[in-house]
Amino acid sequence: MTKIRSTAMSRTVPWKLLAAALALIALAGCGSQSKSSASLEGSKEAIALYNARCISCHASDLSGKVGPDSDLRTVGSRMTKEAIAKQITNGGDIMPAFASKLSADDIDKLADWLSKQQ
Numbered sequence: 001m002t003k004i005r006s007t008a009m010s011r012t013v014p015w016k017l018l019a020a021a022l023a024l025i026a027l028a029g030c031g032s033q034s035k036s037s038a039s040l041e042g043s044k045e046a047i048a049l050y051n052a053r054c055i056s057c058h059a060s061d062l063s064g065k066v067g068p069d070s071d072l073r074t075v076g077s078r079m080t081k082e083a084i085a086k087q088i089t090n091g092g093d094i095m096p097a098f099a100s101k102l103s104a105d106d107i108d109k110l111a112d113w114l115s116k117q118q
């Protein structure tokens with residue numbers, strides 16, 4: 001994924017605000033997070049972490065709920081494991097940082113699992 005910030009910035013601001021609002025709604029409104037994550041395959045530990053921390057924004061099938069940038073279905077073909085770990089650690093434009101919420105080991109498990117989603 002390439003972000004062309006300089007040219008697209010003014011156009012993307014309303015979208016970012018909308019996405020932020022949707023993210024808040026997703027966080028506030030999503031009580032039951034254990035629904036249909038049965039389609040996810042791979043490390044059970046990583047999937048448990050994903051279900052606990054990420055599903056509210058990235059959806060039970062990884063398709064993403066807060067815009068195209070939150071679609072993780074083929075994230076492993078766009079980002080290295082290291083880049084994914086960095087995104088989880090530091091967060092993004094909208095995504096919160098997990099540096100203080102997850103251990104380095106948990107972040108590594110998530111990054112390893114996501115890097116296999118291609």
Ligand code: HEC
Binds near residue numbers: 019
């Ligand atoms: C509050 C909503 C929210 C939560 C919670 C969240 N994310 Fe995100 N995530 C986003 C958004 C929105 C993006 C798109 C980039 C941005 O705006 O930050 C994103 C982007 C990403 C990306 C980069 C995708 C790309 O193609 O650039 C990865 C990897 C990722 N998230 C993993 C995770 C993991 C793993 C967790 C759980 C530990 C998580 N996210 C929790 C909202 C969230």
